[in-house]
Amino acid sequence: MKYIKDMFKFLDKFLEIFNVSLMGIMAVSVIITVFMRYVLNITFIWVEELITFVFIATTYFGIVLCVKEKEHIEIDFFRNLVPGKLKIITESIITTIVVFTLVYLAVISFGWIDKVGNTLSSGLKLKYKYVYIMMPISFILSALYEIRSIIQKWFVVKVQIEKAGGRT
Amino acid sequence: MNILILIGFFLVLVVLGVPIAYSIGASSIVYLSMHAPQFCCMLPQRIWSGTNSFIIMAMPLFVLAGELMNTGGITKRIINFSMYLVRPFKGGLGEVNVVASMIFGGISGSSVADTSALGSVLIPQMTEKGYPKAFSAGVTVASSTMGMIIPPSIPMLMYAMASGESVGSLFLAGLIPGIMIGVSQIAIVYLISKKNNYHPTFEKFDRKHFAYTMKDGTLAILMPIIIVVSVSTGIATATESAGIAALYAIIIGALVYKEFKLKKLYPILKRTFLTSSSIMIIVGFSMIFSWILAVEQVPQIVADFFLNMNIGKNWILLILIIIILFIGTFIDVAPALLLVVPILLPVMKGLGIDGLQFGAMMITGCAIGLVTPPIGMCLNAATKVCKLQITDIFKASLPFIACNFIVLLLVTYVPAISLWLPNLLLK
Amino acid sequence: SNKSNDDSAKDDTKKSDVVNENDTSEEVTSNKNDGDEKSETKEPIIMKFAHAHPAGCPRDQSIQYFKEIVEEKTNGNIIVEVYPAGQLGKEPELVEAVKMGTIEAVRAGVFDATATELMVYTMPFLFENLKDFQSICRGPIADEIAEATKEVGITVTATGDGGGFRQWTNNVRPIKEPDDLKGLKMRTPPIDSIVQTMEALGANPVSVPYVETYMGLKTGVADGEENPIINIGTMKFYEVQKYITMANYQVHPDPVYVNTEWLESLPEDLKDIIIDCSKEMMEYSDSLIYEAEEKYMEEMKNSMEVTILSAEERQKFIDASKVVWDNFVDQGLIKKEHLDAILEELE
Numbered sequence: 019m020k021y022i023k024d025m026f027k028f029l030d031k032f033l034e035i036f037n038v039s040l041m042g043i044m045a046v047s048v049i050i051t052v053f054m055r056y057v058l059n060i061t062f063i064w065v066e067e068l069i070t071f072v073f074i075a076t077t078y079f080g081i082v083l084c085v086k087e088k089e090h091i092e093i094d095f096f097r098n099l100v101p102g103k104l105k106i107i108t109e110s111i112i113t114t115i116v117v118f119t120l121v122y123l124a125v126i127s128f129g130w131i132d133k134v135g136n137t138l139s140s141g142l143k144l145k146y147k148y149v150y151i152m153m154p155i156s157f158i159l160s161a162l163y164e165i166r167s168i169i170q171k172w173f174v175v176k177v178q179i180e181k182a183g184g185r186t
Numbered sequence: 187m188n189i190l191i192l193i194g195f196f197l198v199l200v201v202l203g204v205p206i207a208y209s210i211g212a213s214s215i216v217y218l219s220m221h222a223p224q225f226c227c228m229l230p231q232r233i234w235s236g237t238n239s240f241i242i243m244a245m246p247l248f249v250l251a252g253e254l255m256n257t258g259g260i261t262k263r264i265i266n267f268s269m270y271l272v273r274p275f276k277g278g279l280g281e282v283n284v285v286a287s288m289i290f291g292g293i294s295g296s297s298v299a300d301t302s303a304l305g306s307v308l309i310p311q312m313t314e315k316g317y318p319k320a321f322s323a324g325v326t327v328a329s330s331t332m333g334m335i336i337p338p339s340i341p342m343l344m345y346a347m348a349s350g351e352s353v354g355s356l357f358l359a360g361l362i363p364g365i366m367i368g369v370s371q372i373a374i375v376y377l378i379s380k381k382n383n384y385h386p387t388f389e390k391f392d393r394k395h396f397a398y399t400m401k402d403g404t405l406a407i408l409m410p411i412i413i414v415v416s417v418s419t420g421i422a423t424a425t426e427s428a429g430i431a432a433l434y435a436i437i438i439g440a441l442v443y444k445e446f447k448l449k450k451l452y453p454i455l456k457r458t459f460l461t462s463s464s465i466m467i468i469v470g471f472s473m474i475f476s477w478i479l480a481v482e483q484v485p486q487i488v489a490d491f492f493l494n495m496n497i498g499k500n501w502i503l504l505i506l507i508i509i510i511l512f513i514g515t516f517i518d519v520a521p522a523l524l525l526v527v528p529i530l531l532p533v534m535k536g537l538g539i540d541g542l543q544f545g546a547m548m549i550t551g552c553a554i555g556l557v558t559p560p561i562g563m564c565l566n567a568a569t570k571v572c573k574l575q576i577t578d579i580f581k582a583s584l585p586f587i588a589c590n591f592i593v594l595l596l597v598t599y600v601p602a603i604s605l606w607l608p609n610l611l612l613k
Numbered sequence: 614s615n616k617s618n619d620d621s622a623k624d625d626t627k628k629s630d631v632v633n634e635n636d637t638s639e640e641v642t643s644n645k646n647d648g649d650e651k652s653e654t655k656e657p658i659i660m661k662f663a664h665a666h667p668a669g670c671p672r673d674q675s676i677q678y679f680k681e682i683v684e685e686k687t688n689g690n691i692i693v694e695v696y697p698a699g700q701l702g703k704e705p706e707l708v709e710a711v712k713m714g715t716i717e718a719v720r721a722g723v724f725d726a727t728a729t730e731l732m733v734y735t736m737p738f739l740f741e742n743l744k745d746f747q748s749i750c751r752g753p754i755a756d757e758i759a760e761a762t763k764e765v766g767i768t769v770t771a772t773g774d775g776g777g778f779r780q781w782t783n784n785v786r787p788i789k790e791p792d793d794l795k796g797l798k799m800r801t802p803p804i805d806s807i808v809q810t811m812e813a814l815g816a817n818p819v820s821v822p823y824v825e826t827y828m829g830l831k832t833g834v835a836d837g838e839e840n841p842i843i844n845i846g847t848m849k850f851y852e853v854q855k856y857i858t859m860a861n862y863q864v865h866p867d868p869v870y871v872n873t874e875w876l877e878s879l880p881e882d883l884k885d886i887i888i889d890c891s892k893e894m895m896e897y898s899d900s901l902i903y904e905a906e907e908k909y910m911e912e913m914k915n916s917m918e919v920t921i922l923s924a925e926e927r928q929k930f931i932d933a934s935k936v937v938w939d940n941f942v943d944q945g946l947i948k949k950e951h952l953d954a955i956l957e958e959l960e
């Protein structure tokens with residue numbers, strides 16, 4: 019149990035620093051390309067591709083942390099109308115749907131990558147499979163984060179019930 | 187109509203509270219498994235396609251620029267600057283709220299960012315000066331709709347992505363409608379405030395304060411000008427212009443306002459990537475829907491349906507406006523644009539409506555959806571700031587939203603409002 | 614080195630004002646085309662044919678023509694569904710979809726994802742004129758070049774012209790020899806063979822998005838640009854440019870990519886019809902392009918000074934840009950034997 023907690027703690031920190039760095043790198047490289055083009059008159063096709071890949075990485079690794087930070091865009095208006103005890107059930111249903119979706123997509127991603135991943139990218143001459151692989155990894159990590167989040171919610175409910183039970 | 191099952195299932199999931207991206211994913215998986223299992227293998231590619239867009243890369247950079255401007259002390263300077271702008275006609279904080287939104291709209295490409303940044307400062311200030319809280323919140327949300335209409339605009343990037351229109355021209359197409367909304371909202375605020383005696387007495391004119399407020403304000407206004415000019419002249423791509431904007435924000439935040447500290451950069455970048463990826467994943471998943479709709483030839487069917495209705499162009503346009511408003515009420519801006527534009531664009535082309543004009547229509551229409559319950563992202567942002575019910579805020583914002591609606595009608599029926607500026611400068 | 618042959622095709626979408634009038638949504642459900650289906654079965658075989666150019670453009674028109682003749686010749690045993698304007702994705706994605714077999718055919722100017730060998734056609738100054746290009750791309754050498762796509766599960770059933778020869782326009786001076794290009798800021802799409810050629814000739818490639826190019830030329834962000842006549846016409850670049858050189862410096866092939874597994878699963882007679890009709894489609898497509906080219910040339914020859922290169926002048930450009938050929942061969946992108954075969958054939 020402690021082992022898993024430590025793993026998540028490490029992942030949290032790692033993903034955060036990783037994404038912050040990527041975002042910074044992306045902003046700086048965009049500014050540098052403008053400078054290179056207009057001041058130094060140089061253009062590199064592969065730079066545009068590299069920046070795009072960095073951006074894609076922030077998206078896929080960013081959504082993992084969106085689970086933890088509750089940043090995913092969702093409509094919680096109706097969800098908030100659900101009364102107390104039913105809430106955890108609704109939440110569990112939602113998590114089940116999300117986890118199913120993520121795992122399913124991760125699995126079929128491998129088929130897709132297998133079939134078309136050997137194409138070289140036009141700028142960096144990088145095999146696309148090394149870029150595409152970000153997607154299933156992100157989906158699997160997201161699924162793990164979703165599961166962690168629902169377990170935490172169950173835990174809170176359990177504590178509440180125990181407290182209530184203790185009082186009566 | 188199998189497709190209606192898909193859409194119905196999607197809506198059920200959204201209402202249940204499943205994140206929008208995964209609502210699209212789950213409903214598509216179920217739909218494809220049932221009706222066309224051979225297409226399931228396309229799902230990863232469609233998602234990837236949406237996240238792999240060079241145009242949309244401008245979005246995180248605009249978010250970053252906005253965050254940098256906020257941290258650099260720009261918000262309060264814009265407010266101070268706006269106070270002098272409304273002074274000649276004896277306006278109060280209500281008018282300041284609208285004017286500040288117009289300026290802030292030229293910095294952030296997002297209305298929600300507008301609501302949180304200006305609302306957190308202005309709603310408490312207005313309440314303190316005796317404005318009713320609901321009125322303050324109503325003005326704030328209604329005026330923040332301009333954030334996505336006045337350039338730069340993140341939703342415009344999505345429209346460009348979905349339609350193939352030029353970002354620079356789209357930015358210009360939104361400028362006049364945005365300003366029209368602002369000016370008419372100021373008029374309404376003025377009339378209501380005057381009738382109810384909300385207008386406070388003025389502080390004494392301080393020449394020194396005036397001078398540096400003007401300098402600060404000018405520096406802030408320069409930013410949207412840099413963005414719009416560089417994009418529409420082809421000097422920089424939208425992405426690059428957003429990069430330049432971020433650089434500009436750092437420079438004036440650090441060197442001129444001296445409020446920007448390096449240690450603030452980490453939380454800013456964190457907020458930026460969280461905002462960015464939460465939007466991008468929706469953009470990615472939306473591509474699944476538009477693909478399914480295209481394979482099922484829904485755009486053609488819809489176009490044929492509308493173009494064969496014997497009711498005349500103006501009535502069709504009115505129906506389309508209602509559809510846009512309806513969709514904007516129940517779905518967030520990004521998925522609304524990415525899903526609706528590919529379907530309705532052929533209808534518009536068939537009616538002889540320019541893609542730029544349709545862009546202005548979509549953006550103005552979807553902006554209204556931000557302040558209409560039950561699902562309005564600006565309302566949500568405002569309740570977090572002022573703790574009022576969304577229905578109360580919505581009621582208070584109605585007179586101002588009427589301005590948006592009238593401008594939407596004008597944009598729809600008077601092409602020149604959106605097309606005059608891009609044609610003048612780019613043709 | 615990928616992207617479409619005449620700039621980002623997706624960008625072109627705006628130019629379409631034609632709603633797809635051909636009603637392809639017949640009472641046919643998209644069902645699986647298993648190999649065991651025979652031509653006499655009642656259920657027609659569906660051929661999903663996608664492309665990223667706007668509806669109504671020459672590419673779209675010729676695919677609609679293909680639909681017509683295929684459906685007629687197969688007595689409706691094959692139904693072609695056309696998906697224009699990148700409805701089903703950007704060009705590289707459409708190629709992926711053909712590889713995976715979710716769509717059956719695509720016409721796209723992407724070569725990284727199929728076979729870089731096809732880039733041999735894009736080598737600068739390889740073809741002097743249309744006749745030369747056609748004699749190669751309709752001949753046996755074309756089949757040999759296209760053989761490489763079989764490896765990724767794609768068969769090229771015909772090759773045509775992707776949009777006409779690319780020419781140079783600019784605002785500074787008439788370009789008669791390589792030195793005239795020196796230092797000019799030329800707007801270039803991110804296609805390797807174009808960028809390398811511009812660099813080899815001494816120009817400074819500037820990358821401006823296709824849809825912003827008009828303004829970029831007007832404001833002097835770029836001095837000039839390079840594009841086929843049709844693009845120069847539809848994008849009205851001629852309004853903001855003074856000089857055009859009919860350099861015929863590059864041409865991009867327009868291969869018809871068909872999923873090999875699907876094609877081979879067809880009964881022999883239907884397969885032959887698909888191949889024959891592909892060739893017919895590309896001939897029609899080429900004729901549409903040249904027709905449009907002539908129309909636009911007529912329109913713009915009064916607003917720009919036209920330079921036509923003499924044989925000696927052209928030779929100087931050929932010598933200066935040979936380095937691009939060597940680069941592509943050295944990088945293993947194209948095959949020297951293909952180049953030699955083409956040159957020999959053209960002798």
Ligand code: NA
Pocket residue numbers: 290291292293294295296332333334335336337338339
């Ligand atoms: Na804006």
Ligand code: NA
Pocket residue numbers: 297301326327328329330331556557564565
């Ligand atoms: Na708002």
